[in-house]
Amino acid sequence: MAKTGVDAVARALAILKAFNSDRAAMSLTEIADATDLYKSTVLRLAATLEAEGFLVRGADRLFRPGQELWRLGALYQRSLDLGDVVRPCLRRLVDATGETASFYIADGNERICLYRLNSPRSVRHHLEEGQRLPIDRGAAGRVLVAFGNGDDPDSRAIRARGFHLSAGERDPEVAAAAVPVIDVHGKLRGALSVSSIRTRFDEQAIRIAIEALMAEAKALSGFLPPAEG
Incomplete structure (x- = not known):
């Protein structure tokens, strides 16, 4: 029975x-x-x-x-914390790329590294959670501007591509790729980024990073807790 x-x-x-x-x-x-x-x-x-x-x-x-x-x-x-759903995504990104994975949110003219998982490699782009960086430079910042209220030609091009690549925009030794994280209501919630030492971010590494970022952003969008306000 x-x-x-x-x-x-x-x-x-x-x-x-x-x-x-x-x-x-x-x-x-x-x-x-x-x-x-x-x-x-x-x-x-x-x-x-x-x-x-x-x-x-x-x-x-x-x-x-x-x-x-x-x-x-x-x-x-409602029972979820944002970190509960973002951190597993970052782990998968690091596993897929071997590089540092981060989740940024916009705050005025800056972007905040809300969550990150550093690369296990000894030579790496190291970030700290809570670190503030310019929003007008770097892959994640440019994505936040483009999918926020950016209406300049560069922002329109980024929206059309769905991602942005940067090489030395903020730090001459760092390259990165980033994609927007948009929830099921169409609201921009942040940007997922993979960052690397510039000399290591070759064509194959870029392709792997973009594919992994897009897959994780798509999966993440349906599991995000409701936005405050």
Whole structure:
């Protein structure tokens, strides 16, 4: 009996997890295909999930996530600290690139290194959390300006690319790549950056850094706690 109950819970969760940004609404057949469950099983479990508010079924007969998932998601986000979601991203960036990874926010004419994880290499770009740097120089600063209220030609070009590379803009020995972190409401929350000794930041290193930064920024955007104010 216990095993049957556990199996039912696992199948119900599989149904909920089948929904994503590309599959926000699904028919009974589509859910069955996505979960490898029989239609009869899906129908039985979906009825329970619908009754409890975890699914809704519209007049078009398509299932969609219900209001209970929104409520639980909001509770989860309110319980998060920004560092809880940013620090794992920085760890993955350091693992992928071998370089220093940072998260910056804008503060007037400066940018603040809110979180960072330094490179394990002995020769590296070393940063401290809380360090303030000019916002008009360096990859992260330029990204914060461009995706903030920047309307100059350089900012428009950065927005079109989706990232910025810098080499010696602030420190002649440092190169960096940065991307914006934009939450699900379209609000700029900061910039993710990978910084390196300039001579080590060759074409291959840049490609790896940009790919990793974009992947992490995209993943991070959906997990950010609500912005204050």
